[in-house]
Amino acid sequence: MAHMEPFSILLLTAILMPLLAGVLLLFGARFSGVLLKVLGIIGFGWPLIVGVLLFCQFDSSLIGDYNFELRLPTGLEQLGIYLHLGLNGISMPLFLLAGVVGFSAGWYALHSKAERLHLYLSLLLFMLSGLMGTFASIDIFFFYFFHEFALIPTFILIGVWGGVGRRSTAMEMTIYLTLGALLSLVGLIALYVKSGVESFSLIELRGYLASQPLEESVQGNIFALLLIGFGILVSLFPFHSWAPKGYATAPTGAAMLHAGVLKKFGLYGLLQIAVPLLPEGAMQWTPWIVWLALGNILIIGLITIAQRDLKMMFGYSSVMHMGYAFLGIATLTVVGVGGTLLLMVAHGLSISLLLMLSTCIYHRSQTFDMKSMGGLAAKTPVLAAFFIAGIFASIGLPGFGNFWGEFTIFVSLAKTEATRWAIIPAAIGIIISAVYGLRAVANIFYGAPHSRFEARLQDEAIVDIKGFERVSALVLIGALLIIGIFPRILSDNANLELMNISSYQSPTNLSATEKVSTSFAEVVEAKEEGLKK
């Protein structure tokens, strides 16, 4: 693959460029505003440019293998650890997602009035660098390493730049997420040890385990570790309690990157590593996943309805939507996992949009309490329009990417007898999310303003959404619309990739399909004959 080399290096720069910009900004206390901005734009913008370029260059004939492969020695070769980068049909969409959300969050942070802005930006850049690395890693060790690399700045960002109650929230989140990461690390190491292949490379592990799968009980145990570990990181019910308060407290940029991208690490780990490598383990645990995911959708969904605080509501809603993602994986079918992948990307875009817009609203209303707002749309029509777009994206309106994700997951649930019952409780979620989403729109933007809010609304200082806020929002809305209008842009390669993974090939109900198509052909023939006569 010699001709691929420049692009492989490009892939590496998507990780190094934000890292470099971040390191420079650490010493940026005396930098001029312009230099700060230039460094920021390079750091946040470069991964997006690389993401789009690589997306366009992605060669689907290499499916089953990796595009843009790059393998660098690390000095840990005897353990089978290389800095092994590359992208496949599953990781490409997420890599691009990280670029888009990273740019949007970074652009917003660049224009924010955070204290010690250079440090704030620098930590966000470290986070972004880690994110790009996570999804570009073929080596499981680095997959995990980059995740931790992104996670640690998150804690600092919350603890230092967070809102009310940041200390305790940062503490709780640190301990809880570290526990989750630790469990998944134990699982990954167990996988490495038990397989005996002496390599952390996903390619080698996959090849080896396909021919010599682990014992069923071993698979079950390792899968359980990974499920709980990744589950904590993705806020699977009942391991979710860090998330709502965490997102409510985190500074906007960090919340966008974490809720939008970093959180998807766990799901990515499940569908790229855990399920393909441990097919029988996955089979044992899927009933559990279904039940817990329904807990996410129904219990957390109802809790979301009870929220009055806008940011808490989005925190809970992001926990709720993870339920759908888990359900898709639990079907162990190409349809379901494909739906999960689409939903991960779309949800990442929509939740970061909504978290950003809720900060925009806060700057105008000085409160997150939805009940004490009202009538804001009269003063800020464009902000209202963006917010409505975000809400409708998150409640799965066709035209936005989330619809295809959720829809495909619902269809996949009906495919097999085992999960068919779950479709009705799961689909109740579409009502629940409409209830809290539209309630938020109505309470914030419509109707007569609350008595306390009325005076504030007269304030000249309340202006419509500003230029820099528009850029950040439009990038995200645009991406949501592209996926929503033409999902094949992501789904085709993902489909080819998933078709290659044996864990997702459950027996199909082909008999019915054949029945119909043959009978249709018969009717057409009969008609034609009739016409001839």
Add this chain to the structure above:
Amino acid sequence: MTDSQTVLAILLTPLFSAVIITCFLRRRGTLASILSVSAAAVICIFTAMAISSSGGEPIRVSADWLHFGDFKVSMGFLFDGVSMTMLSMVAFVGFLIHVFSLGYMADDKSQGRFFGGMSIFMFSMLGIILAENLIMIFVFWELVGFSSYMLIAHYFDTDAAKLASKKAFIVNRIGDLGFLVGIAFAYWHFGTTNLEEMRAAVVTNPALIDWTIAALLMCGFIGKSAQFPLHVWLPDAMAGPTPVSALIHAATLVAAGVYFLVRITFLFPDSVLNYIAVLGTGVAFYAGCCAYAQNDIKKILAYSTLSQLGYASAAFGFGFPGIALFHLVTHAFFKALLFLGAGTVIHGCHHEQNIFKMGGLLKKMPITSITFLIGMLALFGVYGLSGFYSKDAILIAAGFDNKILFILLIAGAFLTAGYMGRLFWIAFLGEPKSEAAANAHEGKIIMLVPLVILAALSISGGWLHFWPQELGGIILEDLKLQKADDHYDHLHHLVLIWGTASWIVGLLGSFFFYGLGAKEDRLKQTVKPLYALLKSRLLIDEIYNYYVAKIQQRFALFLNALDVFLIKGVFVRGSGVITFLTSTCLRWLHVGDIHVYTYWFLAGLILLCALATGVCF
């Protein structure tokens, strides 16, 4: 242009208009209105072109849209007789309502938002009509719901619009839940959701008809066509501007539910059809009753719409989808006319909507009043007017099927004449009862032209021989089927007599009961309990509100408390507390005093000996 390109152009024209308006013409109301109206005109032209050049032959186009494993979604058109009929109606009535809006919304500050919404609505509605498979129907179905939401919320600073928009979308979502599940089941049952392929499968193997799938898909119809028990959103939706009520909540969107049923008739087993017949008849009767306790001119018309949709779905339930479609078309003509007439009245009376504050409008607004009267008579089913033909056919269908339903539908016709008569006598005749009505003025010419055209269609819309040949197909088939029946002649006469008698009695009855230009509702004064019962609408709204506020919200708060105290408090923080307590206890052991350590040492030694000698066991 090839035929399929023309069809594509029909769909994309309003989308183009909506995108341009949202992106560039938000503050240029006039330009936005011109663009939107021209888009509606272009749709009409393309529709005529597509129908005439296809000559009634179906046009099929399809493209792959999403592909995961054995799940394939395609987007495409099935432009056949049924969709041609519906499309012609929607395109033409839609265009007239767009023109009317030019006058009605001229003073509105947010014209850009309004006309953008109208265009996106046209796009979604046309999508439903043209769609070739269930998934595509669902996509546009949701978009229709969204545009309806945006347009109901047009006057977003009023509490009525704020609540009604939310309610409309959420109630529709409840129906969509069933629709969605139905699609998922249908896909794995048939291996496709393409309408023609499913039909072919069912024709060759009728055992494939599955009542769960039919019942689930029916839920979508119940939500969108506002049938019981999801009818509650439609009267509230009148909070939107009147042209919106005319276009969306009378002529097209609510008809989409019935149209959807007509598209998938072949999936329905008799059990579900019977259920729909009973349901439709019940709604036709129930909504007719509710209309008597309404004072708002638009709400009366809204209940009338509910009732007429009941008739259409009853026709479908009796096994005559063509007649249901026929009633949708004639209903669209006269109900759009009635709503636009009401709009002119409201506009002329300076936004007064209470009929007891109107009166004497016939003199002030003669053209509006006469066209309104024509629409009303068409709604009654006066012999020769459009409503007669479709209603007549529905009643005959009921006569074939079930006596009780037949009587209820005749009673519904009587009720219709009664409440519309009430409206007409009180609002249009007598003396003005408020300053607004006294100063009422006739509408602008641009508003009157659509009224006159719709009045002409309300008269002639039912004369099927004058319809273009491509459009009448399925309707004529069903009528022929009726005529072939032995009981037809007998029933035909029966229906003619009873139908005519019911509207005459209803109209005259309301005249004698309410009188011309009454100031107070006589029913409210004389038969209070009955009025209260009708006003309560069987308390269905109240039950729902009680459920949402008292049960759902409280349960949600309870779960929230549980989450905070149990999961976050006891389990997560609790584990932290245990660690803390353990460490504190262990620290007590390390007191730094040699004596204490000696005692600990002794205690340990004793314990060890005890263990070694087996005293402990």
